[in-house]
Amino acid sequence: MGSFPKKSFELYPSEGLGFLTLGHSLFQTYALLKKHGLHNDIRFIYSNSSKTTVLQLTRVSINLIFESAYQKLILIEVNEVGKVGVEFTFKNEPIGSLSFKHIYNRLFGPTYPGVENPASNSYCLSYPGIAFRFSLDQLSENQNKDDLNRVLNSSKKDVNCSSFTIFKGDNWTDAVTNINKILDTKNLQERYSLLPSLYPKASENVKRQILYARINNLSAPNLEIYYKSQQKASFHLELGTTSMRNVLGYLGSPDDTFLKNGDSRISSKSEKFNVYKVHNYYRYGIDCFYKMDESSVIGSAVLSKVTLHTNIENSLDFLKYEKINVEVNKISYNHQYTWNTTEAFDRMYEFLSPQSKDKSVFLNRKDYELNSFSTTNNEFEMIGYDDNVESSTSAENESSCSTNPEETDDYKNWGLTKLVGDKHYVFEVLLDGNKVSSVTVVQ
DSSP: OOOOOOEEEEEETTTEETTEETTOBHHHHHHHHHHTTOSSSEEEEEOTTOSEEEEEETTTTEEEEEETTTOBEEEEEEESTTOTTEEEEETTEEOOOOBHHHIIIIISOOOSOOEEETTTTEEEEEETTEEEEEEOTTSOTTSOOTTHHHHHHHOSSOOBEEEEEEOSSSSHHHHHHHHHHHHTOOOHHHHHHHGGGGSOGGGGOOSOEEEEEEESOTTSSEEEEEEEOSSOSEEEEETTTSBHHHHHHHHOSOSEEEEEEOOGGGOOTTOOOOEEEEEEETTTTEEEEEEEOTTOOTTTOEEEEEEEEOOOTTSTTTTTSOOOEEEEEEEETTEEEEEETTSOGGGGGGGSOHHHHTOOEEEOGGGTOOOTTTTSOOEEEEBOOOOOGGGGGGGGGSOBSOSSGGGSGGGGGTTOEEEEEETTEEEEEETTTOOEEEEEEEO
């Protein structure tokens, strides 16, 4: 096997690292990793109840931390600074050393006193948008630590940086407080309004971003798609009525398209032509199905089915689609109840009709469908790590219940789902974690 080519990353405090940009989604980031040849040696660290997902680039010792609801990149951590094969630049100039004296006296300049962490015997030196950590093991136990900036700067032996974090904020302490506040915000709309404080404005300059889909009536095959656009905040899709031309006007050209044979069980002698045209919008997490017939004119076919993908880590479609959240509303006795796909499916049973609650179909897609990771050496780890942002830098050291999932009991349920249907809606629910991996609306 050939040697791993040297990788160089430019430091962009408050913005990102090289081609990695705060605010990009997990789907967008993975596409960039593929483009730059860094997608084969990665590891995902997450748990079903976690507020974050960590994507580890194992060869370059970089952790990318995403919040879970919208899967936005909120932190970039670099560990094992000085690792062979990885170099950094700042303002297009090579950084020869990331020692305390070089950072404090030349690279970024003097700053306010940092924060000592007695538990890890380390010191965090913070600047706007970037924080450096140093091990204090080299200092003697009886050395005065009242002013560590002065102590480290006057030390005979320079102390090298062990890790650093890129974030959005004036300093690391305030950034941690803001991040934890946002991660604790359960309301999807409120969280989305707060998220831009965690990344640069450039990350928001996207022509169209789907925010979420809303279902207001489980008895009718329609939904509302909410997105960020200067022209319009949402559009309505009604199966059996909305035309392909209208959908193309809303969503633009699909990322992929193909023809799919219809169900022969519903064909009749008068219905000789039974084909569906499928438009895949991977960038939005949406698939649109149109029923075609011999008289169909381009663009006139009517929408007959929509599938919404939530990009859950342990689903077989993981990273094939952008994440789209789905919200379901139900009004009962003049009170509105709301459930969304970031929650476990348990509460959704309250929204279903009585005849649907006890009916589900087991689906083992592992028998005939390969995940996009099946041909690589990537590892999936289900771990119970601390969601506190300040402790996330030690994700590599957390104990996990699986390093090779195929050898554990957890793998038995990995990717397995059950289908729960109610009139016009089908929910695909993961057995492991009880989260919804997709919602399908049918006419």
